[in-house]
Structures are given as structure tokens and as C-alpha cells.
Amino acid sequence: MKVLVIGSGGREHALVWALAQDPEVEQVVAAPGNPGIAVLRPAHDGQTIVCRPVDVADHQAVVVLATEFGADLVVVGPETPLVAGLADPLRDAGIAVFGPSAAAAQIEGSKAFAKDVMAAASVPTGRAYVCTTPEEAAEAIDAFGPPYVVKDDGLAAGKGVVVTSDRDEALAHAAGCEQVLIEEYLDGPEVSLFAITDGTTVLPMQPAQDFKRLADNDEGPNTGGMGAYTPLPWAPENLVEEITDKVLQPTVDELRHRGTPFSGLLYAGLALTSRGVRVIEFNCRFGDPETQALLPLLKTPLGGLLLAAANGKLADHEPLTWKNAAAVTVVVAAKKYPANPRKGDVITGVEQAEVDGVHVFHAGTALDDDELVTSGGRVLAVSATGKDLDEARQRAYAAVGQIRIKGSQHRTDIALKAARGEITV
Numbered sequence: 001m002k003v004l005v006i007g008s009g010g011r012e013h014a015l016v017w018a019l020a021q022d023p024e025v026e027q028v029v030a031a032p033g034n035p036g037i038a039v040l041r042p043a044h045d046g047q048t049i050v051c052r053p054v055d056v057a058d059h060q061a062v063v064v065l066a067t068e069f070g071a072d073l074v075v076v077g078p079e080t081p082l083v084a085g086l087a088d089p090l091r092d093a094g095i096a097v098f099g100p101s102a103a104a105a106q107i108e109g110s111k112a113f114a115k116d117v118m119a120a121a122s123v124p125t126g127r128a129y130v131c132t133t134p135e136e137a138a139e140a141i142d143a144f145g146p147p148y149v150v151k152d153d154g155l156a157a158g159k160g161v162v163v164t165s166d167r168d169e170a171l172a173h174a175a176g177c178e179q180v181l182i183e184e185y186l187d188g189p190e191v192s193l194f195a196i197t198d199g200t201t202v203l204p205m206q207p208a209q210d211f212k213r214l215a216d217n218d219e220g221p222n223t224g225g226m227g228a229y230t231p232l233p234w235a236p237e238n239l240v241e242e243i244t245d246k247v248l249q250p251t252v253d254e255l256r257h258r259g260t261p262f263s264g265l266l267y268a269g270l271a272l273t274s275r276g277v278r279v280i281e282f283n284c285r286f287g288d289p290e291t292q293a294l295l296p297l298l299k300t301p302l303g304g305l306l307l308a309a310a311n312g313k314l315a316d317h318e319p320l321t322w323k324n325a326a327a328v329t330v331v332v333a334a335k336k337y338p339a340n341p342r343k344g345d346v347i348t349g350v351e352q353a354e355v356d357g358v359h360v361f362h363a364g365t366a367l368d369d370d371e372l373v374t375s376g377g378r379v380l381a382v383s384a385t386g387k388d389l390d391e392a393r394q395r396a397y398a399a400v401g402q403i404r405i406k407g408s409q410h411r412t413d414i415a416l417k418a419a420r421g422e423i424t425v
């Protein structure tokens, strides 16, 4: 099988690595890829993994690349090209695509659209008002009271949400957005549950937890995600079943009934509140950095799975299987992330960090005359597996300790509460 992976982040690095583990996958092209993908070693004889430059916003160029390569499958990683509709011209060209159409990707592209789908499908979520003027926003903010949850309606790379008890800060964020959602505050631990779907059948992965805030103890601003772990030892036994029945399947059914089937990865971000499971957000693609924790534990061959989803054949696919182990991912971010990440800092220690059971996935790196340097906010995602969360944490942090980037930041408490048994539902 020949697979083209679109994107250049840590999630795409993990996807390419996991695809390469599938014995059926002979060639992987990553476009544009990143310096980490470029040096990935083949997982079996005769396999090739290469990066190709492409302007992902130029959909016709991607179609030409996929056609010339003879791709059996195209996997579109990030939300921006999906929401912009990259999957559509690829499908029109007769190419199997893992990733939703522009119409279905609106589940992430517009929070108001997602709320509408959830209301129609009776999917539990926080109550919310969609506001288009500062006056409407102020009224909604006062109707809910603190803590205030203010969400930019459109794509914002994980930075469009402000949760604050400061009314002026809430009003200021609302004023900066064209259309804004003011939402009821949801307490309780958060869970990310990903489903592979072909628009009809839903195959849930195992749950993971993401750390959105920049600093330890969930302090500081929201980010794209500073770390993740899986599985969740504290999760109720029937959690995946419950979320599949109440959230994932009804959402997939609703989108199909609307004539805009969702095929690809449906990401549910959830809060386990005292009143039950509530959807915080949907995304239309693999989450970052949860994917970097999940894929090293997935036993099911990824190429065959994503191809079955792309071809509408998931009903015949076996349920996913997982290694009986734990994984922890720690993001190493650039100085001044998320406000104004510094670029061009030299990165050393990656090779020393990559011992057995550790993967250093590149997210914001570039080559400057053969020297690896920072080129984005989240620079590396360091993933380690272990027999339990304690061991995975130790390995992940030992690896992070090998890496040197001037001014870099990382959290020291990824998976700590879970490993200590301090999370309760």
C-alpha cells in the first residue's frame, strides 16, 4: 500500500511512524512532512519513507502529487486543510481519503454548527448562546455568571477559548471574535475519545487525557496541548461504550442523515461532570498530542484501518486492539509559547533521548544548514511507553531531560495525578 500523509506536525510524524509499522504499507510520502519524518527508518525491508514539499492550501497541487505518487490512500492530518475542503477534490479524483469533506469538517470549523448537530442528535453538551454583538455577549456572560467560558466560533489552533472568572477578560475576548459562543462552565475531569468512522460504523479508540494549560497544576493560558497520556486508569469501566452510544454514534448518524457523512477521525473532547458526560468540543481529525501517546500502543495495523474507513468498509473491520501498557507524551515548547514563540533556537539531544520505548516526534522543527532548530510553538512531543503510567512518565521525563533548547518550556506534571490515583469521577 502507498500512503500519502498531508501535514507537518507531531501528529503527522506519529501517523507516519505508525503507518510504517503496518506490514502492508510499502511507501509513505509525507507532504510537506518535517525533519523528524525525513530521518524515520523503514520498519521493514523495501519500505520507503520520504518527504515532499507541497503547498497544502493548493488543493490541485495535492491532487497532482497523490496521482503521480499513485497513492492508495491519502491521510489528511490537520484541521485547516480539512475545513478548507482538501478531501473533496481528492475524492472527486477517485482517490481514497481518510478525512472528512468540507461539509462534515464543519463539526470542528464552526462551534455553532457543532452545537446545532448535537441538539438535533440529543448529544449531551454544555448550554450555550451564539452571540454576534458585544451586547449579546455581555448579556449571556451575565446570565451564566462566573467562571465564564468564551469561545471563538471558528478555528483558532486551540487558542480561541478563554475560561476566566474575570468579567472584563471574558468581555474583551468576546469583543475580539466575529461570532462567539458563551457556554455554561463544565467541571470534572476531561477525556479525549477518538473514533475511526466511515460515516456509518464507529470504531472507538481507547480514551486519553490532554493537558491544555501551559503550566503545571493547570495554570497559565490555554495551548494546543502540552502533554497527554493513555489509558486512563481512573475511567469508569463502561466509559467508551457510554460515549460511543450517547455521543459518537448519534453524531455520525446525524451527519449522515443530513447528507454530509463524516468519514475520518471524529474527536470528542468531553468533561465527566457530576451530571454526566458532556461534549466540550468536536474535532475533525486526530488530536495533538493525544495521538502521539495513543499510536505507540495501537496493535491494529493502521494502514488497513484507515483504508477501510476511507473505503466505507469498517463494518467488516475487527475492533481495535491495544498493547497492555501505558504511554505518556510530554510536549517541549519554545520560549514564549503560546503568545509569541521564538524561532531559530538550536535543538540538541534528540538522538540521546530516543532510547527503546521512546519516540521524539517533531512538531515545530526545521533544518538550518543541517542544524536542527525551533520553527514553531510546540517543538517536540516526547512519547514513552511503559508497563504503567509511572514507568512511562519516568522514561518520558528522562528523555525530555536529554533535550536542550534555550528557553524551552514543558510541564512536569503530565499524568502525575493519574499515576498517583488522585483523579476521581
Ligand code: AMP
Pocket (backbone or CB within 6 Å): 126, 149, 151, 158, 161, 163, 183, 184, 185, 186, 187, 190, 212, 222, 269, 280, 281
Ligand atoms: P476547546 O477548544 O473547546 O476544547 O476548549 C479548550 C479548553 O478550554 C478545554 O479543553 C477545557 O479545558 C476548557 N473549556 C472549554 N469549554 C469549557 C467549559 N464549558 N467549561 C469548562 N472548561 C471548558
Ligand code: GLY
Pocket (backbone or CB within 6 Å): 158, 210, 224, 225, 283, 286, 287, 288, 289, 290
Ligand atoms: N489535543 C487538542 C487538540 O488536538 O485539539
